[in-house]
Amino acid sequence: xxxxxxxxxxxxxxxxxxxxxxxxxxxxxxxxxxxxxxxxxxxxxxxxxxxxxxxxxxxxxxxxxxxxxxxxxxxxxxxxxxxxxxxxxxxxxxxxxxxxxxxxxxxxxxxxxxxxxxxxxxxxxxxxxxxxxxxxxxxxxxxxxxxxxxxxxxxxxxxxxxxxxxxxxxxxxxxxxxxxxxxxxxxxxxxxxxxxxxxxxxxxxxxxxxxxxxxxxxxxxxxxxxxxxxxxxxxxxxxxxxxxxxxxxxxxxxxxxxxxxxxxxxxxxxxxxxxxxxxxxxxxxxxxxxxxxxxxxxxxxxxxxxxxxxxxxxxxxxxxxxxxxxxxxxxxxxxxxxxxxxxxxxxxxxxxxxxxxxxxxxxxxxxxxxxxxxxxxxxxxxxxxxxxxxxxxxxxxxxxxxxxxxxxxxxxxxxxxxxxxxxxxxxxxxxxxxxxxxxxxxxxxxxxxxxxxxxxxxxx
Ligand code: ARG
Numbered sequence: 001x002x003x004x005x006x007x008x009x010x011x012x013x014x015x016x017x018x019x020x021x022x023x024x025x026x027x028x029x030x031x032x033x034x035x036x037x038x039x040x041x042x043x044x045x046x047x048x049x050x051x052x053x054x055x056x057x058x059x060x061x062x063x064x065x066x067x068x069x070x071x072x073x074x075x076x077x078x079x080x081x082x083x084x085x086x087x088x089x090x091x092x093x094x095x096x097x098x099x100x101x102x103x104x105x106x107x108x109x110x111x112x113x114x115x116x117x118x119x120x121x122x123x124x125x126x127x128x129x130x131x132x133x134x135x136x137x138x139x140x141x142x143x144x145x146x147x148x149x150x151x152x153x154x155x156x157x158x159x160x161x162x163x164x165x166x167x168x169x170x171x172x173x174x175x176x177x178x179x180x181x182x183x184x185x186x187x188x189x190x191x192x193x194x195x196x197x198x199x200x201x202x203x204x205x206x207x208x209x210x211x212x213x214x215x216x217x218x219x220x221x222x223x224x225x226x227x228x229x230x231x232x233x234x235x236x237x238x239x240x241x242x243x244x245x246x247x248x249x250x251x252x253x254x255x256x257x258x259x260x261x262x263x264x265x266x267x268x269x270x271x272x273x274x275x276x277x278x279x280x281x282x283x284x285x286x287x288x289x290x291x292x293x294x295x296x297x298x299x300x301x302x303x304x305x306x307x308x309x310x311x312x313x314x315x316x317x318x319x320x321x322x323x324x325x326x327x328x329x330x331x332x333x334x335x336x337x338x339x340x341x342x343x344x345x346x347x348x349x350x351x352x353x354x355x356x357x358x359x360x361x362x363x364x365x366x367x368x369x370x371x372x373x374x375x376x377x378x379x380x381x382x383x384x385x386x387x388x389x390x391x392x393x394x395x396x397x398x399x400x401x402x403x404x405x406x407x408x409x410x411x412x413x414x415x416x417x418x419x420x421x422x423x424x425x426x427x428x429x430x431x432x433x434x435x436x437x438x439x440x441x442x443x444x445x446x447x448x449x450x451x452x453x454x455x456x457x458x459x460x
Contacts, residue, residue: 003085021081022146023076023083033111035215037058037088040105042210042214043195044102061099063340066089069090075090082335083109083115106195109315110194110196111194113196113230117233120234120327123335124182124186130335134341134345148164149161149426151355151364152167152364158359160365160429161439162218172451182244185240191227192212192219192222193227196224196225196228208220213418229314229316231323234267234323235302235309238330241298241301245294248341248349251291255285255344256292259288263358266349268283269282274286298330301330304326305327308323309323356426360400361400363400365401365429372420372423373386375414377415402421
């Protein structure tokens, strides 16, 4: 007999039984469900609904149920629909009628809301730790490769020379924003929904503050109807996850490009690459490709939950049961992706020579040549024009700026003198960057130091 079977005279259709049940996936919430039930029962004892003897039995029973589920999830069954009713029914099997008392002043809408929030909170903590590890790897790589110079690109065309550390620290900033985005989600969701009842509150003098403290929430929700219908935090989590995955896909894409024969800037270690079943020479960056590819399912999960929630009337609707699989999938995808990327990055070898050779071709010092003329007093637009002409002529003659003689320079402008050669040397071009946040060594060192400070404050 169903826990809610009283008003029914017919059995549930077997198709509906399968269609309606969430136990096949929400069993993952069993720990949260039991923790929530213990807090609720503790509160019931405090307000006199159950005695302290009964509370002891309930807690003991719930802990045993937890051990039983940990040992064998096949004790959960589809007739009991979801994790909440499975736990209650297992408890009742253990402690008899007393088990039936704990649903006093509580609804499943309450339970699913608090369980899912507790799950999301826990997972965000885990994701924050993994992000800290990734950020710390970026700092180590940056420190170790300060003097590696490579082309910086715009439109994937060689643009200006930069330090590898500067490039890596750009990713540090992106992932740091992801970190604070997850912190924001955590801050906003940290509000206990339990105690809302089905949707309008309960007619007992409950103590929600006690439950908040027991379950480690910072605040209690202000409106029961909102509390049971709120899945904003799932959407926010999926959004933060999507932006993070987008960044991981960008990093992966660069690793794929950089490890190609065309670039040869990096080599990914053997243990993070795979071979081809037919082409013996191949070493494929499968891990990077999968990281890039898995972005698809995370974006999909975001669209999924947005669509589920769109247009729902207040308050709880069964549609909302569809919030969980996408959330679990995104959590699992993020956890493994962050670990794979972090471990893989640690093994990457950077090819200093290949990077530096690439900087020689592509006139990456053209902007600095124009700036040189600006310092000599010419308006920037005119300088741009002159350097454009020089570049065009060099391309035609198949030479680079550094191969020009002073006389050749002076044909374009008499403002050029021998100091032009130093100005356009790659080292000089990089160190000449004076703006805060630039690729000069001084700037990059500051940014690394700030990065360490950030991690010191955050590390938990
Ligand atoms: N399994 C349900 C879910 O995941 C739990 C809440 C059910 N509430 C209800 N009134 N049917 O959303």
